[in-house]
Amino acid sequence: MLSDRVLMGPGPSNMYPEVAMALQRPLLGHLDPDFLTVLDETCERLRTVFSTDSPATLPVSGTGSAGMEASFVNFVEPGDVVVVAVNGLFGERMCDVAARCGAEVVRVEEQWGRPIVPERVLGAHAGPKIIAAVHAETSTGVRNDVAALGAGKGSALLLADCVTSLGGIEVDISGWGVDIAYSGTQKCLGVPPGLAPFTAGPAAMERRVERPQSWYLDLGMLAQYTGPATGGAARRYHHTAPVTMVMALHAGLGVILDEGLDSVIERHRSCGEALQDGLQKLGFELFAAEGNRLPHLVTVTWPEGLLPSGTDEAAVRRRLLTEFGIEIGGGVGEWAGRMWRIGCMGHTARPRNVALLLGALGEILGR
Amino acid sequence: MLSDRVLMGPGPSNMYPEVAMALQRPLLGHLDPDFLTVLDETCERLRTVFSTDSPATLPVSGTGSAGMEASFVNFVEPGDVVVVAVNGLFGERMCDVAARCGAEVVRVEEQWGRPIVPERVLGAHAGPKIIAAVHAETSTGVRNDVAALGAGKGSALLLADCVTSLGGIEVDISGWGVDIAYSGTQKCLGVPPGLAPFTAGPAAMERRVERPQSWYLDLGMLAQYTGPATGGAARRYHHTAPVTMVMALHAGLGVILDEGLDSVIERHRSCGEALQDGLQKLGFELFAAEGNRLPHLVTVTWPEGLLPSGTDEAAVRRRLLTEFGIEIGGGVGEWAGRMWRIGCMGHTARPRNVALLLGALGEILGR
Numbered sequence: 001m002l003s004d005r006v007l008m009g010p011g012p013s014n015m016y017p018e019v020a021m022a023l024q025r026p027l028l029g030h031l032d033p034d035f036l037t038v039l040d041e042t043c044e045r046l047r048t049v050f051s052t053d054s055p056a057t058l059p060v061s062g063t064g065s066a067g068m069e070a071s072f073v074n075f076v077e078p079g080d081v082v083v084v085a086v087n088g089l090f091g092e093r094m095c096d097v098a099a100r101c102g103a104e105v106v107r108v109e110e111q112w113g114r115p116i117v118p119e120r121v122l123g124a125h126a127g128p129k130i131i132a133a134v135h136a137e138t139s140t141g142v143r144n145d146v147a148a149l150g151a152g153k154g155s156a157l158l159l160a161d162c163v164t165s166l167g168g169i170e171v172d173i174s175g176w177g178v179d180i181a182y183s184g185t186q187k188c189l190g191v192p193p194g195l196a197p198f199t200a201g202p203a204a205m206e207r208r209v210e211r212p213q214s215w216y217l218d219l220g221m222l223a224q225y226t227g228p229a230t231g232g233a234a235r236r237y238h239h240t241a242p243v244t245m246v247m248a249l250h251a252g253l254g255v256i257l258d259e260g261l262d263s264v265i266e267r268h269r270s271c272g273e274a275l276q277d278g279l280q281k282l283g284f285e286l287f288a289a290e291g292n293r294l295p296h297l298v299t300v301t302w303p304e305g306l307l308p309s310g311t312d313e314a315a316v317r318r319r320l321l322t323e324f325g326i327e328i329g330g331g332v333g334e335w336a337g338r339m340w341r342i343g344c345m346g347h348t349a350r351p352r353n354v355a356l357l358l359g360a361l362g363e364i365l366g367r
Numbered sequence: 368m369l370s371d372r373v374l375m376g377p378g379p380s381n382m383y384p385e386v387a388m389a390l391q392r393p394l395l396g397h398l399d400p401d402f403l404t405v406l407d408e409t410c411e412r413l414r415t416v417f418s419t420d421s422p423a424t425l426p427v428s429g430t431g432s433a434g435m436e437a438s439f440v441n442f443v444e445p446g447d448v449v450v451v452a453v454n455g456l457f458g459e460r461m462c463d464v465a466a467r468c469g470a471e472v473v474r475v476e477e478q479w480g481r482p483i484v485p486e487r488v489l490g491a492h493a494g495p496k497i498i499a500a501v502h503a504e505t506s507t508g509v510r511n512d513v514a515a516l517g518a519g520k521g522s523a524l525l526l527a528d529c530v531t532s533l534g535g536i537e538v539d540i541s542g543w544g545v546d547i548a549y550s551g552t553q554k555c556l557g558v559p560p561g562l563a564p565f566t567a568g569p570a571a572m573e574r575r576v577e578r579p580q581s582w583y584l585d586l587g588m589l590a591q592y593t594g595p596a597t598g599g600a601a602r603r604y605h606h607t608a609p610v611t612m613v614m615a616l617h618a619g620l621g622v623i624l625d626e627g628l629d630s631v632i633e634r635h636r637s638c639g640e641a642l643q644d645g646l647q648k649l650g651f652e653l654f655a656a657e658g659n660r661l662p663h664l665v666t667v668t669w670p671e672g673l674l675p676s677g678t679d680e681a682a683v684r685r686r687l688l689t690e691f692g693i694e695i696g697g698g699v700g701e702w703a704g705r706m707w708r709i710g711c712m713g714h715t716a717r718p719r720n721v722a723l724l725l726g727a728l729g730e731i732l733g734r
Contacts, residue, residue, distance in 0.1 A: 005395060023387075025369065028372060064606070066429065194612055214467065215467055239432035240551070242559065243379060244559035244560075245609070321400075
């Protein structure tokens with residue numbers, strides 16, 4: 001028998017019960033009028049959580065990384081200058097993806113755990129086509145100041161990774177001047193991984209690549225299927241939409257909007273802060289720089305002697321998993337083996353899960 | 368309330384009940400040992416249905432078209448010659464995808480409804496890197512002879528679209544000499560759309576592009592996560608796997624292998640033939656050339672006067688949908704409005720669904 005986990009890693013988080021119900025309902029065809037109603041409502045709900053009215057707002061048929069790829073491949077042509085703020089794994093990934101589109105990548109690095117410095121990013125090149133940054137760095141638990149980039153972007157397009165921020169902390173695409181953004185379903189939206197919410201504003205749509213190197217992620221064709229972006233023209237089949245996952249996303253967004261987006265964000269904040277307090281009381285040290293800590297994706301290190309002697313950190317995580325059914329995440333890159341990443345997102349963001357993890361850790365640490 | 372449909376279009380088909388159960392079970396993390404066991408078993412089951420022992424057999428995290436893109440983007444570099452057999456929409460799509468990878472595309476066309484002529488395809492170019500064909504053309508209902516292409520491919524790599532063939536008619540990747548193949552989950556596998564089963568053999572892996580233009584579909588990186596292709600090296604995170612859809616595919620393949628692949632194929636054949644017989648008795652004409660007709664994806668046209676006077680074909684399909692809850696598909700390209708595509712695949716491939724559709728059509732046509 002497979003296990004039933006409390007998912008407190010950097011994603012996926014547990015799904016809302018309503019999402020599980022949507023997943024198992026009888027399948028509809030991708031051109032069924034009933035499904036198209038669900039798809040239209042899903043795009044509209046995405047506009048609400050992204051805070052945009054852009055018609056080109058849709059779920060990309062792949063995981064968050066497909067959203068990243070769609071965000072570059074539709075706007076970057078060989079030779080275009082792309083400034084990327086890099087202070088974690090996902091900023092690194094952006095550089096790789098952009099380079100594969102033929103971009104001239106200008107990296108602006110900060111130490112992992114520190115936020116980006118907007119002035120440095122904005123001053124890195126005189127006239128880039130795109131300035132790209134990760135809003136919530138899942139590898140470090142740091143929140144980067146996307147609004148400041150929007151305020152100073154000039155004629156550049158601003159591209160933001162909102163994978164771990166959308167639905168968990170404030171995201172204001174139109175208010176901040178973000179032109180291109182993507183997310184994932186498996187973090188704060190309480191839906192399994194498999195879709196990438198995506199949005200592109202009018203300035204981005206005007207400067208998009210007409211025939212991108214990816215057929216699958218060709219935004220012009222995608223928008224002809226999802227509809228409104230074509231200005232009322234007939235809906236046109238592109239690829240078979242992942243119907244079941246769209247139904248799941250529709251349900252997850254429904255839960256969030258029923259609860260109220262502000263309430264959901266407040267739930268992420270209060271659970272996250274309780275978690276941070278409790279972890280510090282147990283003796284852990286918060287990794288992300290103060291003032292830019294994500295509430296709901298907590299990164300910690302530990303002083304020598306805190307973990308039971310003779311066991312490495314992976315053994316503690318294994319005990320959490322096997323004895324308590326709790327998943328937390330390890331560090332990545334140079335922080336592998338030296339950091340934990342603990343998420344409290346989506347349906348997981350409940351006081352009872354915070355209490356459970358702190359209790360289980362207390363037991364393992366003997367505190 | 369959303370509808371409950373009998374899905375008899377060109378896909379998706381109805382999912383197996385076991386698949387619905389797998390979809391709604393508690394989510395696991397993409398690095399959870401329990402999930403990795405499911406993933407490994409899924410890859411192994413894919414090897415069985417593809418009939419290959421190639422380690423690079425895995426579910427691509429997107430729909431069938433993402434499988435197509437993965438199949439070109441990992442093996443085609445600018446200037447490579449790719450011969451594509453084109454006798455339908457999906458052959459056309461291959462040309463588009465290959466061209467976006469920079470391929471020099473050599474098209475070998477046949478009329479829609481006719482099979483490809485292997486000798487023409489094999490003789491189209493002296494030394495292509497890739498010869499590509501669609502095994503089961505979903506747009507026309509035609510089966511193309513992939514085995515003959517394998518027998519004569521010489522030093523070229525053979526790339527086959529098995530979206531509508533895998534699990535519905537015989538597919539023998541290793542026996543036929545297919546080097547690269549992909550499928551979709553929503554046709555004969557009885558799983559919702561969202562994943563693309565994919566396989567690449569040793570000759571293809573030796574000649575793959577080291578750093579493809581797509582990061583998301585980079586086979587080298589994908590195989591480091593799914594495992595065995597790396598020869599026992601440690602599993603390495605690439606993107607967050609679409610866990611729920613993998614669980615669903617695992618369950619669907621489980622149903623097929625429990626029933627027996629041969630029995631499932633025989634079920635597709637017998638249901639499809641009963642459907643073809645019944646449609647002809649009602650007065651419809653089979654579109655695909657005799658000898659190369661897919662049993663389970665039936666294309667029909669109709670003589671003047673068969674459909675109720677004063678109604679167009681779309682109105683008949685709408686009546687099937689609204690009065691009987693049955694979805695069938697229309698024609699595409701120049702056959703839009705003049706052809707139907709009726710699928711009998713996956714869990715839909717049951718005698719009762721054949722009887723239902725024929726009964727409903729009989730009622731509408733007044734026969």
